[in-house]
Amino acid sequence: MPELPEVETVRRGLEQKLNNFIIKKVEVCRDSTVAFPKNNEEFIKGLLNSLIYKWDRRGKYLIAQLKEVENENTQFPLKNSQNNGFLVVHLRMTGYFKFIENSTNPCKHTRIRFFDKNNNELRYVDVRSFGQMWWINKGQSLNKIIKGLGSLGPEPFSKDFDANYLKKVISKRTKSIKAILLDQTIVAGIGNIYADESLYSAGISPFREARTIKKNELIKLRESIVTVLTKSIGSGGTTFSDFRDLEGENGNFGLQTNVYRRTGKECRKCGNLIERQKITGRSTHWCPKCQK
Numbered sequence: 001m002p003e004l005p006e007v008e009t010v011r012r013g014l015e016q017k018l019n020n021f022i023i024k025k026v027e028v029c030r031d032s033t034v035a036f037p038k039n040n041e042e043f044i045k046g047l048l049n050s051l052i053y054k055w056d057r058r059g060k061y062l063i064a065q066l067k068e069v070e071n072e073n074t075q076f077p078l079k080n081s082q083n084n085g086f087l088v089v090h091l092r093m094t095g096y097f098k099f100i101e102n103s104t105n106p107c108k109h110t111r112i113r114f115f116d117k118n119n120n121e122l123r124y125v126d127v128r129s130f131g132q133m134w135w136i137n138k139g140q141s142l143n144k145i146i147k148g149l150g151s152l153g154p155e156p157f158s159k160d161f162d163a164n165y166l167k168k169v170i171s172k173r174t175k176s177i178k179a180i181l182l183d184q185t186i187v188a189g190i191g192n193i194y195a196d197e198s199l200y201s202a203g204i205s206p207f208r209e210a211r212t213i214k215k216n217e218l219i220k221l222r223e224s225i226v227t228v229l230t231k232s233i234g235s236g237g238t239t240f241s242d243f244r245d246l247e248g249e250n251g252n253f254g255l256q257t258n259v260y261r262r263t264g265k266e267c268r269k270c271g272n273l274i275e276r277q278k279i280t281g282r283s284t285h286w287c288p289k290c291q292k
């Protein structure tokens, strides 16, 4: 599943590829991919003649700012153009975008297609089809309509996410620290891979009750999260998720994990064997010797 680094890589790719992309046609190939408005016609109509102006990311959500473009011969940069709301995307398990110059026939997993006037296509493909899209009109509240977005905790890179914050939110929690890191309302964007990798890097056992973790350990954990995520963004994500970049390639050509999917292999620090066990239904990988 794409996590923060993969989604951030996709965001950067979209910003780079989509220059002055004005949506002239939308084809919804699978109705359930459109989460809002409930009526697909409304979704399509809302997006037409929108310039995809800028891509932001919040947690694992991609958020495109749209500008209204009525005139075919608009000059760029746009001046005094009206906002036309937001296109929000969550890739979930297997969603990815492909940018295709001179559109070709879509594969059977194509869910939504956006075209500009030159027949360039931004294609959304999703094998397992859990991904979702929303068109939020101007004046509507993103956070109210998209519940998961409204309840997100701070971004790991923001200054709101520090040891004091962590201490405050977990001081009474008896859940494992692994489960806490996966909770998007506590911190946005971390999934299974980066939770395991961050805990290894901080030397904290994933099974520890959250409330037992001391302040100095939380300082280390926060640092580890930031370092692990930053490294991964630099290498375009990891090979393990079904994440793909805009060329349809699997991400990552460099990032090595220390524990994730290394069950039975030697720990890179101590040589002990990496173990795996489920925590709240998610496979968890750790070194019992290095993580206490």
Ligand SMILES: [Zn+2]
Pocket: 267, 268, 269, 270, 271, 272, 287, 288, 289, 290, 291
């Ligand atoms: Zn070890």
